[in-house]
Amino acid sequence: MNDAMQNYPLHARSPASACALSVVVPCFNEEQVLPAFHARLLATLRSLGESWEILYIDDGSSDGTPDLLLQMQELEPAVGVARFSRNFGKEIALTAGLRLARGASVVLIDADLQHPPEEIPAMLRAMRDGADVVNMRRASRADESPTKRFFARRFYSLINRMSEVPIRDGIGDFRLFSRPAVDALNQLDERCRFMKGLFAWIGFRETTLLYHTAPRAAGHTKWRYRQLWHFALEGLTSFSVLPLKLASYAGLACALAAFLYAVVFAVSTLLMGEPVKGFPTLIISILLLGGLQLMATGILGEYLGRLFIETKRRPLYLLEAYRPAIVPATELALRRQS
Ligand code: UDP
Ligand code: MG
Secondary structure (H helix, E strand, O other), X not given: OOHHHHHOOOOOOOOOOOEEEEEEEEEOOOXXXXXXXXXXXXXXXXXXXXXXXXXXXXXXXXXXXXXXXXHHHHHOOOEEEEEEOOOOOHHHHHHHHHHHOOEEEEEEOOOOOOOOHHHHHHHHHHHHOOOOEEEEEEOOOOXXXXXXXXXXXXXXXXXXXXXXXXXOOOEEEEEEEEHHHHHHHHOOOOOOOOHHHHHHHHOOOEEEEEEOOOOOOOOOOOXXXXXXXXXXXXXXXXXXXXXXXXXXXXXXXXXXXXXXXXHHHHHHHHXXXXXOOOHHHHHHHHHHHHHHHHHHHHHHHHHHHHHHHHHHOOOOOOEEEEEOOOOOHHHHHXXXXX
């Protein structure tokens, strides 16, 4: 084995799986919808005939979510609860879930019932048919406002033109991963996490199923336009260095244009003796160049800022408490025998 392979093993070895399926649910202030979600999820899982665990990641909720989760765990020991020390964001909550999950496969699902838990058996079937990643694609974006749809379409067409891996519209975080895919994801420990990009980056055999998204059952979305803008920037800068190149191309184009204009200007003055009347040209070029330079500096800044965050190598999240799920030993033993 050469050095490079030693440094970057294909995927880290993981301990034998504790159960067939881990369900990772990020929750941030979801007390209104959690009981309904939990009931539907439990009904689905209990009909599976496989061993499972549910892993709720409480992303620093400030409402009754933590108490609710502990109650759920008391009633069903196959529920694990991890609580962050503050709100770290959904992407980080999913990362923590993927790291803590002990199942032979892991499904990521939202707590607000926009991702129907009843789809899980179909996802597992698709995995048994040979996929390592089962993506759930929204049948339509009809539930969203026209403005959000418009910007989403623009964002995906832009990012796909720029990024090295395809990032498809309509596929969110509702996905099922096999253990090798989870181990691969767990090796990516960058701080700036654009999960859709990371999911696409790992590759593996994937398949996509359609599902009908429901309106949020209760509570309200945590995404505002400002956050969506940051999310888009994160995606563009994490998966492409094209903006950096664009800055140099724009500089080159400006310099060329200035050179041509200088020639035209010199010739016309020499041949036709035109008087110098340059104020509008002057002010426009100063503003244009100043604007372009600031933009280019801004783009540099976006990358530099991310580099700064990466180099500090802070932990991605801090756990305030973690009470793992208890997967019944009998089921474990059965799985080991088979
Ligand atoms: N979420 C989270 N941390 C956050 C924001 C959201 O864990 O900072 C969870 C939230 O509880 C829900 C899921 O992520 O289970 C999706 O959130 P939301 O419904 O607000 O997003 P949307 O569906 O509107 O994209
Ligand atoms: Mg939602």
